[in-house]
Amino acid sequence: xxxxxxxxxxxxxxxIVFGIVAFVLKKFAWRPILNGLYEREESIESALxxxxxxxxxxxxxxxxxxxxxxxxxxxxxxxxxxxxxxxDGIVAEAKEKASFETQKSIENARRQIENEKAxxxxxxxxxxxxxxxxxxxxxxRKEMAGNKQQQEMVNKLIDEIKLN
Amino acid sequence: xxxxxxxxxxxxxxxxxxxxxxTAQNDGDHQNHSxxxxxxxEGFDAGKFVIEHxxxxxDWHIASYGDKHFSIPLPIILYSNYPExxxxxxxxxxxxxxxxHAHDDYKGFRISHSEEFNGKIIELNEQGHEIGRPTDLxxxxxxxxxxxxxxxxxxxxxxxxxxxxxxxxxxxxxxxxLVEPIILFIRNEIARPSIGDKNYKKFMPSxxxxxxxxxxxxxxxxxxxxxxxxxxxxxxxxxMVLALFTFFVTNISGxxxxxxxxxxxxxxxxxxxxxxxxxxxxMTGMITKPFVLxxxxxxxxxxxxxxxxxxxxxxxxxxxxxxxxxxxxxxPISVAFAVFITLLDVLVSFIQAYVFTLLSxxxxxxxxxxxx
Numbered sequence: 001x002x003x004x005x006x007x008x009x010x011x012x013x014x015x016i017v018f019g020i021v022a023f024v025l026k027k028f029a030w031r032p033i034l035n036g037l038y039e040r041e042e043s044i045e046s047a048l049x050x051x052x053x054x055x056x057x058x059x060x061x062x063x064x065x066x067x068x069x070x071x072x073x074x075x076x077x078x079x080x081x082x083x084x085x086x087x088d089g090i091v092a093e094a095k096e097k098a099s100f101e102t103q104k105s106i107e108n109a110r111r112q113i114e115n116e117k118a119x120x121x122x123x124x125x126x127x128x129x130x131x132x133x134x135x136x137x138x139x140x141r142k143e144m145a146g147n148k149q150q151q152e153m154v155n156k157l158i159d160e161i162k163l164n
Numbered sequence: 165x166x167x168x169x170x171x172x173x174x175x176x177x178x179x180x181x182x183x184x185x186x187t188a189q190n191d192g193d194h195q196n197h198s199x200x201x202x203x204x205x206e207g208f209d210a211g212k213f214v215i216e217h218x219x220x221x222x223d224w225h226i227a228s229y230g231d232k233h234f235s236i237p238l239p240i241i242l243y244s245n246y247p248e249x250x251x252x253x254x255x256x257x258x259x260x261x262x263x264x265h266a267h268d269d270y271k272g273f274r275i276s277h278s279e280e281f282n283g284k285i286i287e288l289n290e291q292g293h294e295i296g297r298p299t300d301l302x303x304x305x306x307x308x309x310x311x312x313x314x315x316x317x318x319x320x321x322x323x324x325x326x327x328x329x330x331x332x333x334x335x336x337x338x339x340x341x342l343v344e345p346i347i348l349f350i351r352n353e354i355a356r357p358s359i360g361d362k363n364y365k366k367f368m369p370s371x372x373x374x375x376x377x378x379x380x381x382x383x384x385x386x387x388x389x390x391x392x393x394x395x396x397x398x399x400x401x402x403x404m405v406l407a408l409f410t411f412f413v414t415n416i417s418g419x420x421x422x423x424x425x426x427x428x429x430x431x432x433x434x435x436x437x438x439x440x441x442x443x444x445x446x447m448t449g450m451i452t453k454p455f456v457l458x459x460x461x462x463x464x465x466x467x468x469x470x471x472x473x474x475x476x477x478x479x480x481x482x483x484x485x486x487x488x489x490x491x492x493x494x495x496p497i498s499v500a501f502a503v504f505i506t507l508l509d510v511l512v513s514f515i516q517a518y519v520f521t522l523l524s525x526x527x528x529x530x531x532x533x534x535x536x
Binding site: 003007009010015020022024030032033035043 | 215218219300303306317318336340343365377
């Protein structure tokens with residue numbers, strides 16, 4: 001029967017021992033341990049949340065980057081196209097201008113040639129006149145005494161002769 | 165109402181557990197007597213041996229060699245009911261070594277060998293007759309064992325608390341790593357489901373203290389080397405204090421709904437008036453709940469200690485019945501069984517600490533639950 005009979009002394013000391021254990025542990029062990037635990041759980045939770053947020057932001061940033069890249073590519077294409085057009089235009093203009101210049105210089109040359117020709121012809125005519133006159137003078141000197149009437153007649157005749 | 169069924173069930177369980185130690189004890193007593201008669205000439209009394217190993221004692225016995233006993237004396241604190249027999253002194257404090265292993269009287273006190281007070285300190289009158297027990301507040305082996313486990317618990321948990329304080333917000337290390345999984349287990353598997361997310365934090369220190377104290381005391385009780393190995397949780401006074409702790413925490417934190425369920429439960433009026441049948445039943449439940457806790461832990465731990473001792477005493481029974489050779493022969497089997505039972509006791513230590521804490525948590529949950 002002694003086994004199942006509570007003993008006053010043991011109960012008394014157990015109340016003291018267990019009371020001290022419960023009180024001291026609550027104050028000096030469980031409080032820091034549990035507080036540390038809760039704090040760490042919270043910090044881990046918040047860190048996970050922050051990581052998730054950062055990941056989200058990263059994804060957003062990546063999408064933005066891609067958008068920017070596509071836009072830049074489009075812009076580049078547009079600029080290239082524009083440049084090509086410009087180049088084509090410039091080349092065409094240059095070609096046109098060059099051909100115009102050529103034409104103009106050819107025209108000039110022709111005109112000059114024409115002028116020179118005309119000048120040469122006039123000169124030739126003059127020389128021819130002189131030569132003719134000389135010939136005629138020689139001829140007429142031989143044939144005529146006064147040459148004034150003769151020279152007039154010859155001039156008239158030469159004028160009548162049209163070259164070409 | 166499921167709670168009533170639970171209470172009825174627990175009451176039944178309690179009844180079974182309550183009866184068993186008593187009958188077992190009666191059996192033990194019978195055996196004790198018969199063994200005492202039959203084995204007295206062989207010199208080994210198995211019943212006495214087993215019972216002495218699980219009972220409380222005034223000194224901490226370590227070993228005996230022949231007639232020499234080695235034991236640690238423990239302080240004896242007595243409050244005499246008859247101060248006139250001790251020259252007017254009421255309080256007596258001395259070491260248990262003064263009794264010389266219950267062979268001598270000291271200052272009018274004696275460790276009794278009588279049927280009624282066997283092993284307890286009694287007062288003697290002038291003629292040397294036993295006249296009754298003084299108020300006995302001695303630091304017995306069980307109390308010393310509880311103090312040892314309190315010291316171990318303190319050193320373990322203060323180390324953990326120290327690192328917890330220094331490791332604020334960082335990864336746990338050292339003893340903290342040993343303690344934290346258990347704390348998390350108690351929180352996630354015991355406190356949260358039984359008490360609820362809203363109230364559990366308030367009860368965490370109580371549950372943790374109960375679990376760690378019971379587990380550590382159970383386990384230290386299995387180590388058969390001084391200063392461990394005292395049968396602390398297998399002592400009914402100890403488990404009674406632990407159960408009382410649960411009882412007081414439950415009833416102090418009981419809310420309005422809890423007390424209404426006890427004094428004015430939702431049952432037909434004829435069950436409450438004129439005879440308060442249900443309130444009486446509920447109040448019985450209030451007491452049976454910690455009672456069940458007390459008996460379960462006590463009986464389980466006591467049984468474990470007893471079985472180990474029985475297996476080991478088989479060696480001496482055989483050697484005293486059939487000679488030393490039989491004792492040596494049977495010792496490997498005995499030791500193997502004792503080791504097996506000790507390992508089983510390790511498991512039981514965990515289970516009993518878990519069950520005690522779980523049931524306490526359920527009672528705390530009942531006391532703090534809101535009306536549903």
